[in-house]
Amino acid sequence: MSATAQSPVAAGPLDVAALRAEFPVLRQQVHGKPLVFLDSAASSQKPQVVIDAERRCYEEYYANIHRGVHKLSQLSTEAYEGAREDVRRFLGAASTKEVVFTRGTTESVNLVAQTWGRRHVGPGDEVLITALEHHSNIVPWQMLCEERHAKLKVAPIDDRGAVLLDQFEKQLSVRTKLCAFAHVSNALGTVNPVKQMTAMAKKRGAVVLVDGAQALPRLPVDVQDLGCDFYAFSGHKAYGPSGIGVLWGRRELLEAMPPWQGGGDMILSVTFGKTLYNELPYKFEAGTPNIAGGIGLGAAIRWLESKGMQRILAHEDAVLRHGTEALLQVPGLTLVGTAPEKAGVLSFVLEGIHPHDIGQVLDSEGVAIRTGHHCAQPVMDRYGIPATARASLGVYNTTEDLDALVRALHKVREMFG
């Protein structure tokens, strides 16, 4: 974390009771039971400061950005560009020119595939991903490889869900133009050794993209330290609004990339003969963006900074360990994803009971989890299962939430056992 963080970080462990009170949505009952929200890997809830930032934008100073000489446009522009600086500081990036706002991780990955990828990946070249990727870090590369007659290679994982690093390294070759992998797996919770994998890929001259959607709200992220070339994440998983996300990229790569979408804001001048493109990062930001969403994301980042990513990590890790032990006491339960380094996710199956039925009964107990393939069908295929039940953590979850999950799972077993 940067020493220039705007909000001071409190000392000692997180005061989770006080922190929970900052989330209005958590103060409710579902089916007559207190809400136990364990689906933050799908999307996180929002603290009051984020809700207020978006509301204030619309109530007090909203106007289009980068266009007007009038006061409201200036205020909106300052707030939106302030959020870009918040992101830069949070990621440890060198410049706000390297921070491109997108709709989310998916759009960030597609942007790189469609611009850098189309220019640099040719027939016979290779793109390397891993077996634990989300569909959004598979399909854009499949599309690119099909179009460019390149080969998509997949580094395998072991039974625990950890990437086999020797296999990963073996699959890298001089033909590997790009290597893309998740920082934290959304389906299994595996934390990849990003720094080590990046170093291996760089040694072969590959460009590295990291999908940080699950990592950003859970771990301290410093893109300089990781050594990667692109880092993508979504606002909505990091306590910010949906419809806003970020692509961070190294300046020299972004400079050399062709623009993606054409339109307003991404140009310097337009004639029917020739258009001059705008400078970074605006070259990649055609059209009026999600202004209030960007401002809300800035508020979310400052809120994370005020809590301290190390403290968030320590708290979630303690809850994850408690949850792991508690779940393993449930008869017939198998955890899917037991890598030594894990964060935020407890995927499991119950013998003889379909995840969909687990989720339905848990909902009746006020416990919200995700069931299904988690947009990671190849991961499900790897384990020979159609789906899992997934409890995932947010910073507001407590060990009591995991105990409530376990109690509700006993009701599931009563009904279907």
Next chain:
Amino acid sequence: MSDLRELYQEVILDHTKKPRNKRPMPDATGHSDGMNPLCGDKATVYVKVEDGRVVDVSFEGQGCSISTASASMMTEAVRGKTPAEVDALFERFHALVTAPPDQAGRDAAPELGKLAVFAGVCEFPVRVKCASLAWHTLKAALAGNGTPVSTE
């Protein structure tokens, strides 16, 4: 819990635990694959038609309790019917599981018979696809066009 008991009726739980006609059918006159991409469920439905009537139906695959029980009970409900009668029964079944919740089961057609236990599904819109997967797949098997069916 009361809503849940309406969804998970004893008959449904019984068919979940002991699905009927869950087997391949080597001499089928038609079969089709169906999938529910939302939950990753897959089903294969086999049908044997003789003299214009369904004489045997079976299924294979993996799914939740609602989709398994629905497939199981469907195999019993459609035997002896013509393809047109199967279509008509599916329409009634579909109307049952997609009824507005305040009218749950109110207009259950008598010809639905045991299938009326699925009335509780209408309270849980996301489960409609689970209840209809086998039926959509059967229709495709009867049509014999071999196109995999998806609920999405």
